Amino acid sequence: MSTNLAEVETGTERRVVAVIRGVPTSDGAGVKLTRVIGQRALPDLDPFLMLDEFGSEKGADYIGGFPDHPHRGFETVTYMLDGRMRHWDNKGNSGLLVPGSVQWMTAGSGLVHSEMPEQEDGLMRGFQLWINLPAKDKMCAPRYQEYAPDKIPVAKPAPGVSVKVIAGEVAGTKGPIGGVATDPTYLDISLEKGAGFSHRLPKEHNAFAYMFEGAGMIGVKEVEKQQLAVLSQGEVFSVTAEAAPARLILVAGRPLREPVTKYGPFVMNTPEEIHQAIADYQAGRL
Known part of the structure; x- marks a missing residue:
């Protein structure tokens, strides 16, 4: 449920309990990234394991892409803002991510895939989010939910x-992604100067907001560009763009509260399961 700020029913306000700024890193074949979740200041936020923002107009920063690599035990969400990325996997799936498109990949029992840019220069910008799977689903069959920009609906819940x-x-207005164990919310919110937005989230879900253009007030806390706000438990998320336009992603999901054992591209519950994932990959069983 979303409403104009003035129409929000009473409920516990979600406060900003921490503000995190990403750190520069690289992944794949030298792709330059900003790691926001998955760094020392914020190792994870159950069920979210990692959030990377990528963005550059320099081809050298991304041209190497992400050659063949495995995944098991979690989901990856790639949201392209600008640029073109081709993906392929060893199950015969392939596709092209263009500006505004989304790929929600459930790695499950495992696959080997690649993500390679289909451009040599120009702006490449977007996010990749890793979401944990519950133990009961870690060995499910891999699947994709991939949507072109025109399949991502746009809501206009309030002026501006x-x-x-x-x-x-x-x-x-419902998003196209469904059948995900953590019952996620993933919104790309644009605010004109002076506009405000309020949204109800399940009280028990963990949530964060990442400001990637402009700045805004989340509750009583100002959050600047390239800052992530970790939100308290609660029912109502509110943001306003007071001085200038702003754009942010709001992401929430049901925490799993299960043991997490990570080793590179494998996320399982026990070290023994990690050892099995490595052995399966080395034997070509993913």
Whole structure:
């Protein structure tokens, strides 16, 4: 449910309990990234394991892409803002991610895939989010939910507010992503100067907001560009763009509260399961 700020029913406000700034890193074949979740200041936020922001107009920063690599035990969400990325995997799946498109990949029992840019220069910008799977689903069959920009609905819940609904529901507009164990919300929120937006989230879900253009007030806390706000438990998330336009992603999901054992591209519950994942990959069984 989403409403104008003035129309929000009473409920526990979600406060900003920590503000995190990403750190520069590289991954794949030298792709330059900003790691926001998955760094020392914020190792994870159950069920979220990693959030990377990538963005550069220099081809040298991304041209190496992400050659063949394995995954098991979690989900990857790639949201392209600008640029073109081709993906392929060893199950015969392939596709092209273009500006505004989303790929929600459930690695499950495992696959080997690659993500390679289809451009040598120009702006490449977007996010990759890793979401944990519950123990009962870690060995499920891999699957993709991939949507072109015109399949991502846009809600207009209040004056000066535009929301791309990837997962969840805003003002009666439902996102296309479904059947995900953590019941996620994933919104791309654009605010004109002076506009405000309020959204109800399941009280028990963990949530964060990442400001990637402009700055805004989340509750009583100002969050600047390239800052992530870790949100308290609660029912109502509110943001306003007071001085200038702003754009942010709001992401929430049901925490799993299970043991997490990570080793590179494998995320399982025990060290023994990690050893098995490595052995399966080395034997070509993913």
